[in-house]
Amino acid sequence: MARHDGxxxxxxxxxxxxxxxxxxxxxxxxxxxxxxxxLCTASVESSVPPWLKGSGKGWITAEYNMxxxxxxxxxxxxxxxxxxxxxxxIGRSLRAVADLEALGEQMITVxxxxxxxxxxxxxxxxTGAFIALVDALQTIVLPDPKKFPxxxxxxxxxxxxxxxxxxxxxxxxxxxxxxxxxxxxxxxxGKFVEVQGAGEEATFTEEELMKLIQLGKHGVKVLTEAxxxxxGKKWLW
Numbered sequence: 349m350a351r352h353d354g355x356x357x358x359x360x361x362x363x364x365x366x367x368x369x370x371x372x373x374x375x376x377x378x379x380x381x382x383x384x385x386x387l388c389t390a391s392v393e394s395s396v397p398p399w400l401k402g403s404g405k406g407w408i409t410a411e412y413n414m415x416x417x418x419x420x421x422x423x424x425x426x427x428x429x430x431x432x433x434x435x436x437x438i439g440r441s442l443r444a445v446a447d448l449e450a451l452g453e454q455m456i457t458v459x460x461x462x463x464x465x466x467x468x469x470x471x472x473x474x475t476g477a478f479i480a481l482v483d484a485l486q487t488i489v490l491p492d493p494k495k496f497p498x499x500x501x502x503x504x505x506x507x508x509x510x511x512x513x514x515x516x517x518x519x520x521x522x523x524x525x526x527x528x529x530x531x532x533x534x535x536x537x538g539k540f541v542e543v544q545g546a547g548e549e550a551t552f553t554e555e556e557l558m559k560l561i562q563l564g565k566h567g568v569k570v571l572t573e574a575x576x577x578x579x580g581k582k583w584l585w
Contacts, residue, residue, distance in 0.1 A: 351510075352521055353382075358566055360505070360517045361468075365476070365578040367483060374456075375483030377578075379476030382519055383466035388476040390484035393455045406451030406497070408481065410438035412473055414462040423465075434470045435460075437542065441474045441502050441533050442481055444541045450497040456484055467520040471504035471531055475571050478502050482582055501536035501575055501585050505567035507560045509552060516563045528552045532564025536572040536585050 355361070361382030369378040375390035396407050412435035414423045438460060458480055460473035478501060485497055506518045508526035515522060523529060530545030543561065552560075576583040 351515060353519065357514055358516050358563055360567055360570055361519065363571070363574055365479065365574060367479060367578055373480070373484075374487045375458075375480035375485075377476045377480045377483075379472050379479075381468055381472045381517065383464055384468050384472050384519075385462070385464040386469060386472045386476055387461045387463055388458060388473065388480040389461075390456055390458045390477070390480040392484055392488050393457070394453075396453045396455050400453065404453060404491075405448040406453055407448065407455045408439065408442045408446050408451070408458070409455070410435050410442060410458045410460060410473075410477060412438055412460045412462075412470070414465055414469065418462045418465045434473070437470060437531075437533075437544075438473050438477055441504065441541050442477060444533075445478075445498055445500040445502045445535055447495070447497050447499055450490065450492065450495040451485075452491040454488060456481060458484075465520070467518050467523045468506045471506050471533075474502065474504040474533060475575065479575055479578055482579055486582060496584060498584070500539070501572055501583075502533065502541060503536070503568050503571040503575060504531060504533040504541075505564055505571060506531050507563045507567070509550075509556060509560070514556070514559045514563050516567045528556070528560070530560050530564070532561065532568060534565065534568040536575075538565070 364380040370376040373389035458477040509528040527550035533541040
C-alpha cells in the first residue's frame with residue numbers, strides 16, 4: 349500500500365515524548381505523533397468525589413480539549429459531545445490499569461490539551477497521559493508504599509481502511525478518506541481495553557476487522573516500548 353507520506357502500512361508516524369515539560373504539574377508530558385502534538389499534565393488532589401468518601405479508594409479522571417489554534421480554522425473552547433466522549437475514553441483507559449484502593453482517597457486528574465491536531469489526538473492523549481500519570485504517582489504518599497497503584501501500562505493507536513487497505517496511525521488526510529476508522533486501546537501485557545470502530549458510509553468484513561486489530565496490536569506494542577524508554581527506571585511492567 350502506498351501512503352501519501354511514504355510510510356508503510358504498519359508504520360507509526362514519528363514519535364517524540366518529552367517528560368517534565370511543565371514545572372508545576374506533578375506529571376507532565378509533551379507527546380508528538382507526526383504533526384499532532386498533545387500536552388498531558390497530571391494533577392493530584394487529596395480528596396475524592398463524594399461517592400467515594402470513606403471508601404478508602406481513589407479516583408483517576410481526565411479532561412480533554414483542543415486549543416483554538418490547534419486546527420486551521422479556530423476551534424471553539426466550548427465543550428461539545430465529541431470532547432466529552434474523548435475525555436471519558438481517556439479516563440476509562442487509565443482506570444483500566446489502576447488499583448484505586450492502592451491509591452487511597454486521592455484523586456488524579458490528567459488534562460490533555462491538543463496544541464496541534466493532525467489526526468489521532470485521542471490515542472496520542474491516552475499514550476501520553478499514562479506517562480504523566482506514572483510520574484504523578486511517584487510524587488504522592490501511598491497507603492502501602494509497596495503497592496503501586498498501576499498494575500499494567502496502557503497505550504492507544506488508530507487504524508483504518510484507506511483505499512481498500514489497512515493502515516496504522518492515520519493522519520488527518522488519511523482519516524478523512526478512510527472507509528473505516530478505528531481506535532485500539534490496549535495494555536502493555538496485550539489485553540484490550542477498548543476497540544472503537546465504524547464504517548464511514550461503508551461496511552467491512554470480519555477478515556478486515558481482524559487485520560485492523562492486528563495492525564493496532566503491532567502499533568500499541570511499539571508505543572509501549574516507547575513509553576518504557578521514556579520512563580526509564582520508573583517503568584515497572
